[in-house]
Amino acid sequence: MSVFSQLGALIPGVSTETTADDGTEDVPTDVGTHPHRERMHATRVAPSGIRLETDTARTGERWVKVLFVTGFPETASPGLLDRICTHPSADVDVTIYADPEDPRTSLLRFESAIKSLKVDHIEAQDRGSAKATVTERRIRDHEAVYTQLQENAQRILNVGVYLTIRGDSKEQVETTVSSIRGELQRQRLTTKSAAYRQGDSLVTGSPVAKDDLGQTTPMLGQAAGALFPFAASTTIEESGVLYGYHATTDAPVYLDRFCRENGYNVLVAGEIGSGKSYDTKRLLLRRVAKDRDTDIVMIDPVGGFASLAAGLDAEHYVIGGTRTVNPLEIRPTPDYLLEQENVSPFIERISAVMAFFESFFGYVGAPLGDRRQVLERCIREAYAQNGITADPTTHHHESPEVGDVRAVLGDVAADPTEVLNGDDYSDGELDKWQSHAEDLRLNLEPFTSGGQFAFLNGQTEVDLTGSRVIYLDLKQFGGGSDEALAGLVMQPMYDAVYERLKAESGNTIIAIDEAHYLVESPGSVEWLKRTTRHSRHLNLSLHFVTQELTDFYDTDGAETFINQSSIKLLHRQGNLTSEHADALGLTDAQATFVRDAVVGKEGLGFSTALLDIDEGGTYPLRVTALPEEEAIIEADGTPSSRNGGSAQ
Secondary structure, eight states: OOGGGGGGGGSTTBOOOEEOTTSOEEEEBOOTTOOHHHHHHHHHHSOSEEEEOSSOEEETTEEEEEEEEEEOOSSOOSOTTHHHHTOTTOOEEEEEEEEEOOHHHHHHHHHHHHHHHHHHHHHHHHHTOTHHHHHHHHHHHHHHHHHHHHTTSOOEEEEEEEEEEEESSHHHHHHHHHHHHHHHHHTTOEEEEOTTOHHHHHHHTSTTOOOSSOOOEEEEHHHHHTTOOOOOOOOBOTTOEEEEEETTTOOEEEEOGGGOTTOOOEEEEOOTTSSHHHHHHHHHHHHHHHOTTOEEEEEESSSTTHHHHHHTTOEEEETTSSSOOOTTOOOOOOHHHHHHOOOOHHHHHHHHHHHHHHHHHHHTTOOOGGGHHHHHHHHHHHHHHTTOOSSGGGTTSOOOOHHHHHHHHHHHHHOTHHHHTTOOOOHHHHHHHHHHHHHHHHHTGGGSTTSTTGGGSSOOOOOTTSOSEEEEEOGGGOTTSOHHHHHHHHHHHHHHHHHHHTTOOSOEEEEETTGGGGGTSTTHHHHHHHHHHHGGGGTEEEEEEESOTHHHHTSTTTHHHHHTOSEEEEOOOTTOOHHHHHHTTOOHHHHHHHHTOOOOOTTTOOEEEEEEETTTEEEEEEEOOOHHHHHHHTSOOOOOGGGTTOBO
């Protein structure tokens, strides 16, 4: 409800107060002979009537109660009223009056206070009271402030803080008041209601800036500053989608991830139940509705995106079924990308394949170690046998498969010289080549027919260009039973999408749920670093959803993704450490907001999160969804019948 609704008594045409039969004051609005249009305009800025009771008032169809702060903590940190401004009631106005005191009056006040404290100190010393220590400290504090006042380095302000709380019923208002008082008590703030002064209360809380209640407390300017959490700034980008409303000012925040100068990656983090997955689905849905040229790919190990995929009629592929995905696939790179980037697509592909195998061998408990060179040489040989070299014009040939690599390893195990092309090796070195090749070939047994990873041995049969929205279902690898396995399988899924995006010109968002799985797989960090570094080449936005930032910060090198995310949306992280808050560049107040963020619950209608935009500011958000959006986000997740339930 607009703050202008408090101005009923100030609008021309309102009659004088009359007393109702029940003893309360009833203030009707009399528009007299004003035309209907003027009456309609008047009710837009003021209620049709005001009913004043002992400590509440009814303005139109709503109820109002005004509290004023009577007691403040001895010391205050910035953002003292943040929790009130973002209270779940969502209908609380904070009004602060600050009237500078005459400097001469302030000096006299402190001179008198210091003299009085010195007398108390002497008396406490004479009695041997422990109070002497307290008064001594207070004397030092007062003298320090007195010096600042003399030097005009400090100012005393008479400050009044008023909270206007509204609701649809008197009971609702009282419930909200009780909750807010509890919040304030935790901040060591005490309040009272303005009994029998409801007219003055409404005026004091209105935009006319007139403190008719006059309930002020003298305080230093620094303490008064701690009361102001307000930030009037916001971000509104015409091509963006609504991320939420500023939790303090209710200003909308519209943001376009593809307008960022330092990459398009997004990180959404929050503990279980905080609303991070819900928020991600909401943002993806709004992007699809806003921009029909943006494609969405969801990589999901736990089924969190299933409802959105069903609602958007996504192409649904169950990974691990009968359709294969080739970790070694390479596709032609458009000329414009070759000209823009000083990189070799072939070398990049070899790096990606080796990163995958590093993760695989780590997962099966057989780290590559000094066998790495043997495996890489055999992988290059497998490409060469298919006619693929570093020359980009050869990348149209069919890519080798893991089975081809096993075949080359078998050749090396039988006779290394057939593959090493006459290179000069000693007999001992050739023996090592044979031994390593035998070991590697055996380790790749899970990729053979009937093996755990057989679906990763074959040409890619998943069409990742046939739909605007694609859902890669990895549930059989997720669910928390084996996070390292889920992270391992995610890598070739992403690489398959990346290869196909080379031929695309539009924007693409790849959303990865439970992204912390990626750092659970041994050897995956290098893959993660390469992935984030090159995502911008193809107008690609990686959208990672994770429970724990700790997983990224505690794994060497994994923080790369956090650092290269131009947008961070931080839902409740109750265990956010000071070290991680510092690494994120958060102030103490911002870190506290993240730790205490409101969790989305049924019936509440929103959650809160901190939005951090690289070189664009930080905003506390209230996150909500429209009923139409919620119907899609919370659908039952049944796959689309268009593709027979799932494409396996």
